Amino acid sequence: MIPLSLIEGPIVAVAAGVGVATGRIDPLYAALIIAFGALFQDTAYYWFGRWLELKPQARAFATRVRLLRETLRPLKRAWRTQMFMTLASSKFAYGLYGPILVTAGMAGAPFGRYLAESLALSALVLGAWFGFGMGLQRIYGALSHEGYVSIIMTALGILGLVGLFFVGRHARRRLSQA
Numbered sequence: 001m002i003p004l005s006l007i008e009g010p011i012v013a014v015a016a017g018v019g020v021a022t023g024r025i026d027p028l029y030a031a032l033i034i035a036f037g038a039l040f041q042d043t044a045y046y047w048f049g050r051w052l053e054l055k056p057q058a059r060a061f062a063t064r065v066r067l068l069r070e071t072l073r074p075l076k077r078a079w080r081t082q083m084f085m086t087l088a089s090s091k092f093a094y095g096l097y098g099p100i101l102v103t104a105g106m107a108g109a110p111f112g113r114y115l116a117e118s119l120a121l122s123a124l125v126l127g128a129w130f131g132f133g134m135g136l137q138r139i140y141g142a143l144s145h146e147g148y149v150s151i152i153m154t155a156l157g158i159l160g161l162v163g164l165f166f167v168g169r170h171a172r173r174r175l176s177q178a
Contacts, residue, residue: 013130021134045105
């Protein structure tokens, strides 16, 4: 669980929640592993961005593909003026989490503020995933004898897809207004 937590936070948090709910994992160890994984990820991505900012090859590539003007400049402004919202959006942009955090380092965002806000958001998000894992295990354990597990899992999956649809629709509206 420790090596995976350095790369992937939400899946480890769900698995840890399931492990705690079954009594196979100590909650303190699970919380420490999840917190250390979040700290490692956020710090590594930030300092990788700082390292990239110093590399002339990275700057030349970003200028050549117009990444610098079209993407990095607005992100630099966002990291300086709205760090909390930029971090929050990165936590929910699952596949873009790493690249967005790398831009924090490239933007030269203040590390102390970045780390404090990032860890606070990670605690909320990963805590929710941890609770979700515990809840899933409790539902599965309570209903496994009745045969309702497949129905509940299907309903939760559909509910998740509906939620993603509405979040995507809201994001598209916000982007079209901007």
